[in-house]
Amino acid sequence: MQKADAGASAAESDLSESVPGRSSERPWTFALLIAPVAVLSNGVISGVLSYLLRQQGVGSARGAAIISLLNLPQTTYFLWSPITDFWMLRRNWLILGSVTSSALLIVAFHQKNLATSTAVTLLFISACLCQLVVASCGGMMGTLHAEVTRRSASSFYQAGSLAFGALGIFVLASLAGKYSLGTLGWITAGLICLPALLAFAAPRQDFIQTSGLSDAMARLWSEFKVTFVRWQAIPYTLCMLFPMASGAAIGLLPGLAVDYGLSGQQVAWMNGLGGAVLTAAGAMAATLVPARVSAPVAYLTSAVINAATLLILGLGPMHPATYFAGVTLYLFTIGACYALFTAVVLEFLGASGKSGSGRYSIINALGNVPVVYMIFLDGKGYGRWGTRGLPLTEAIVGTVGAVILLSWFLTRRRQAAS
Structure with a gap:
């Protein structure tokens, strides 16, 4: 790593070329x-696909391998x-x-x-x-000018991802027993294509021209250097890699519900459509x-607040009310964490420029x-300490990671103020 130099300053100036007005x-x-992407990734692949495969007689092991x-x-x-970033508008x-x-x-x-090849x-x-779609959205968000607009x-972005993923699961699961697989394909395609047409209402994007391959490569390198090759990039990179607010427990908490005395219908509501509403509201x-x-x-x-909500599950009585309270607060706060994580990504990114x-x-x-690694650690916590070990593992590890980085950013802020 090295500090940004004069060339980086010039690149920062270039990065602002296509920023639209407020x-x-x-x-x-x-x-x-x-x-x-929410409908396909969350609604189909991570949602109803396993159910559809089982309906067609595909075994659980084969289905899990396909979904993975x-x-x-x-x-x-x-x-x-x-x-x-090339050839046409994002x-x-x-x-x-x-x-x-x-x-x-x-098709x-x-x-x-x-399950066929x-x-x-x-x-x-x-x-x-x-x-x-994800890459295009990220590049377009990078052109937003005001910080308050980037936060919004x-x-x-996160609320739409969560809401449309849940909508995809709800619609396809409801219609799976009524329509053929081919018809479900057409319905899914409509859910994917129609929202994409709103791209014409997206903030105006100017295509950044380059005079040739060498000019394009020089510009790309200068922008990558401004973003990644500087000392200030280290804490932002750690924000991406540290274990706080990973949301790893989202897919694991339903497995603990029986220990707190919940019925299958209550689990389906709490961790299904109701959970999607909570996370979207948090975002x-x-x-x-x-x-x-x-x-x-x-x-x-x-x-840190999100990690604290897991203490309700880790330390509270094994009762349905404990599960409802803990999971409600966890899902709401993880939604807020997801939105603010994207804000950190955009701050790390800076302006889009040519390579946004x-x-x-x-x-x-x-x-x-x-x-990925928090799912592994949560599983280890459950295996070693039982039901309470899973939420407590994520709470402790997440809190430690968040406090370390929060101390650094607060210290840096005080130094800048001085």
């Missing part, structure tokens, strides 16, 4: 722009998503990715069985193409945090790392 900023659009493969693009999309890439992804999904759903291949390519866009509540509070400080503070989508994809992909 009058053209419409942060609410990002709640709809993220819908295509189809989730891979969410962590590796930074390898191909930088393409959205909103056009968003529409193209949504339309082609839904077309392949329709996959018209196969005899979703052809269907799985089509679904995998569809998932890869749909990740262009982050909240709408929108993050807009109440004043823009003058730096994004890392707001995010890390909310992460690529840099956003790299930063955002780093944020998936804690989810």
